[in-house]
Amino acid sequence: MKSTYTTVLILLVLFGLFSCKEKESKYVEASSETKNVFASTAQIPDDHFLGDQTCKECHADQFKDWQGSDHDKAMQEVSDSTILADFNNVKFTSQGVTSHFYKKGGDFYVNTEGPEGTYQDYKIVYTFGIKPLQQYIVQFPNGHYQCLRTAWDTVKGKWFDLYPDFKVVHSEWLHWSRGGLNWNTMCSDCHSTNVRKNYDYKTDSYDTKYAIINVNCEACHGPGKTHVEQAKLEGEDYTFSGDLKMTVGTDSQDLVDQCARCHMRREQVSEYFNFEGTMLDHYFPELINLNTYHPDGQILDEDYVYGSFVQSKMYHNGVTCINCHDSHSYKLKFEGNLLCAQCHVPDTYDTPAHHFHEKDTEGAQCINCHMTGKYYMGNDFRRDHSFRIPRPDLSIKYATPNACIQCHKDKDNEWAWENFKKQYGKPDYKHFSDLLAPGLLGHANGVNDLMELAKDSVYPDIARASAVSGLRNYFDADAVDNLIRFLDDDSPLVRAATLDVVSSMNSSDYVNDLLPLLNDEKRAVRVRAYFALGYLDEIQIPKHYKVVYEKVKKEFETQLEVTSDFVGGRVKKGDYYLNKGNLKAAIKCYESALEIDNINNMVRTNLANLYYRDGDFEKSEIAYKKIIALEPDYAPTYYSYGLLLAELNRINEAIEQLNLAIKKGPEHIRFYYNLSLLYDKVDNAKQAETIAVKGLKLDPNNESLLYVLAYIYNKGSQINKARNIVARLVQLFPNNVEYANFYKQLNLSN
Template identity: 45%
Template sequence: MKTETHYGNFIGSSSCIDCHQKEYDNWEGSHHDLAMKIADSSTVLGDFNDAEFIHKGITTRFFKKGKDYMVNTEGPDGEYHDYKVDYTFGVEPLQQYLVKFPKGQYQVLLTAWDSNKDKWFALQEELDIRHNEWMHWSRGAMRWNNMCADCHSTNLQKNFDPETEIYNTKYSEINVSCEACHGPASEHVNYYKNGEQSSDPPSLYMETDMSSKEVVDKCARCHSRRSQLTDYFDYQGHFVDHYDPELLVYPTYERDGQIKDEDYVYGSFVQSKMYHSGVSCTDCHDPHTTKTRKTGNDLCLSCHEKSYDEPSHHFHEEGTDASLCVNCHMTGKIYMGNDFRRDHSFRIPRPDQTVKYGTPNACNSCHEDKSAEWASQVIVDQYGEERAEHFSDYLIPGQLGDHSALKKLISDPDFPAIVRATAIRQFVNTPLSPQDLELLQSQRKDSSALVRNEVVRALTNFSNPELGTYINNLLNDTVRLVRMNAARYFTLQNKTAQNEEAFQKAKNEYLDYLNMNSDFPSGQHQLGTYYEATGEIQKALNAYKKAIEIDDHYNFSRMNLALLFYKQGKVAEAEKLYLKVIEQEPQFAESYYMLGLLYNETNNTEKAMEYLSKACGLETPLMRACYNYALILQQNGQHLESVSVLEKALKSFPMDENLLYVKLLGEIKSGHNNAAVNTIEKLLQIAPQNSRYQDISRQLKQGNISPVRN
């Protein structure tokens, strides 16, 4: 087990008490202290007196056997078994329980104890989870070793062996102790205990004189939704040397960046004006008690003017919940069944965006009996017509297909880095012009590692030989995440890097990341794509199959496996896999699209058209499918049918230039010139300098365009 780092050894929180008694006392009993404990009479909160809880037909019984806390419930084989509870996990508003399994695994029960209401409840109340699914408590999604442990214990090392699939997970202290945040403290303690203080004291990983952004980055290690890059956090480097944070992509986040899925604060906070004004986590939260430094509006008034706490600003009765700053600027959601968490993007309510795009807003979260139109008008009445510019004004239409809105976000460095990185990821979902590629390349030296990383990821989708020159220098980037994806670019593109030494070093970091995450279906999937790129097809097949074995619903791998089978001439096997995806995920448009292409390429035109049509008729259609289906319809002379398909698609992607252009062609060819005039106007809104659009607009208005009949 690794105990020595740049800062020395881990020596335990008891070593801190002599000099930091107050901080220790504040920490003791905090959520960090109680993050994980041995299950005994002093830590277990749940009712284990032969209590039963029934959910979706599964009965879970909690009882005691001597001093042991026991549970009887459905296991991974679908049968009922007795399990001993070894550890508690958390304390308020819920407590979870850990059970030991073979191969060093610890599994977290999906039945938890509500410590506020003193009752058992289901963490996934709406889901009917079968025993062979990834989400079942006995399987990968609820495995402590890879899903929870890194943030609930100190000096955590997962120690997963991909060959034997055995975990030898270790930690220095069971909970989030002093050294979990401050780093190993042996050199720091020895300096003061030995009395030889002629030189400056050794530094700690987290100290009191850090900049606000450094504080946020270091808290982000656990307070962010992210994937892990390294097998061991060595308390060196930047946050993104060890973790890859989720971007503001729907449906993880709302299309405007508000919380939707479980997002863990960081991704929200770095969007905010608070963050960009130098506010950090510890300005509002005591890091030792984990509580806010003040309660109610007093916390906000620590920095903001008193006038913000008056009815002239909030227009609600004083002293009520409606007058609390957080209820307008930090709306929240309930996660894990009963855990209410607030959005830390600190945004101004925008019911006008709700009216236009359907995004949520703070006003209607309270005024549920009123419409978004009503709320929007109230804002206008109280604050006027104008709204301050906010990145969401561009991010929402950008995520709905407005290319120009994404370009605005990408090119303006005043927008938050996580927003610009998100815009780049969305930008490459449609065909790019040479000018678009130049815009991406111009961001290669951006000060944000998130932006640089997304540039590399984006350019990996293009085979332009000149792009390698831009990415080659990023093999020596100061941040591991960027270096890894630069190596991934050269690997997946099968190109030779100019700097072979830097490439091999970055490639090894990338391979370490892939192997470290091989206990996830996503990790096996990425191994599969790596093996495909390096020509190791059998290994790729095995990796995709392993991903599906880990999670039978991991259909990204099933889709890639189907395509590999098709390339090998195994059409029937590929067809079977696509149909399985459709069975499991009937709203997943990509599977219909790929099956339609398969039928098209095997000359089964009738079925090809059937499945392409289905890909376009779903609740969330696939843009590429609608684009291609409309083109095929037009090739067959079915211009009105193509326009109908595109109109449905444009409800989901109202500003997509490619869809609008094909719709324009369909309208012109069917003689619907009045409709074509409206469409060309929308295209000119998106690309006002496009000379072709200008010519078509002029001809339409002059009546010089005639329908083309096939």
């Protein structure tokens, strides 16, 4: 199986007490009263949502545009008119699984592989979506509803596999009968109106409810009860009083945020969406990372548009979704380049002098250069909404895509860059990706690039927050001090990202910087502040913050509860217990996360570390062996397993694992250092030297390898060789007293 994860190292948190006396003055300065920032968490009764037929009475034109749209057909009950697929005794086979679609009586069925790996008959109860695909939903026990992996292509009129190149075993989380295609948690919140997931962790059951099955008028505009009552009461004298959302007067960025709750990849913060507060009181968007985006911010995995759009100049200049898309039909307002010509003068931009392609060809279309796209879910082509200028020069540096060679498939980036320079010259502007890409990829100056990006408010907030998040990979003595400044940033995305990083470190010295964020205006920030303060006992919370601390505690517990059907939610709870020093409880949370996704090796790696910390070496070893069995080419697992064996004094076995680690991942310098030490431990000085030298060929100035090589030479009485190596260390690290003393001792050996 191809490796799809990055090993997450669990950072040991030091649970030290802080002195209230020493910090007293800062407590006084901090904002200590509970601000009025806590949006109501009340659930809206279903009968406050009156339905589209009521809206139609006064808004017939808008209803007509909405009818038949993707929102209208987001979810429907099964009937002959709603099912578009062929259920006339049709079979479809993909990845070794054959699904048989048929009718029985007036009902629709599929016979396919179920959660136990056996074939069963399943009744279709709902349709899901309309174009370019329609999915079908099956009811399972305990309130679970599952979306079939086989879907109907409504454009080509055929069955197809959503993931045709990806083999999924029935026991995996991604199997259609399990978490990856579970409607309750993955789909319902955005495909119906006034959804309450209602998950019960103890019984692994759902009691999901909604007011209206599809995305109707009130899913966007809010419950219509008050609006209709006022209109009827006041009649012709009625004046709109702001009792609805997403109206003509809504601020452009607020409007995008309101669309964003369903058009972004995100984590849930509140129990349910009730139109109170803002987007960040209910959800937090996934930042730019190497799993979801290319390192320059272009789409890689599904980001559902928002995370791309807020990177763009268009967003920061007041452009909204409805400038291009009709607000009710969601269709494009104009065809071709006329859409862009609303703002961009055609004589300047819609001309070969600008795009260097023959007019009215594919290459002359604005979107093909500035909105490249990808297919998701098998046949759904989605365009990147960051609206960027193609940059072949960045593609050369960071292996990122660009529109030029995506069309000119017979050419390479060097060709594209030479032509770019001829046509436009070298770019005279700095895009945020010039700083983000090298930082995320770990280039030599990466930490400085990320810090520069994070500090400069001229760049998009999501890029700055992503830079802060990326700084977690560059911890050093000044790391926390450099990060703390961003807790006061104007952007809630940046503040939240900072808390995510700081919470994984020993932040006891910065408790006074964290406490004021319990009063932050955004719930997504407040719950992170609570988590970052998790190592404190409640008795340690200053009295100034007692009230707000208790309020945010309830918000945090709600978030843990509402995300407890996700692997990430259970891991977050486990990490919270770790902060509290409750290792046993943390282990149980991680074990429960594996119950959801038994092949999640990121979780299993952390669990192996927890077992080790708990002294359960047998379980730790079993976990590492399981990871290796699932992903035999992932080098860091051999390394971690080898370190465990070394701690158990099984040195020869440890040496074997570290040799495998180097074989699988020869670029990892740390492997050479530890293996050299192990060879020294068994008195194999020759191999210890050989391994250290191999590592230094990759990184000639590596401090750890230079030191271990000097140690080996000194131990073997090769004083001259040792002296030469230590001389290099002194030259490279002139302020290191230990190296200076070592060098003096070697000189005295003569």
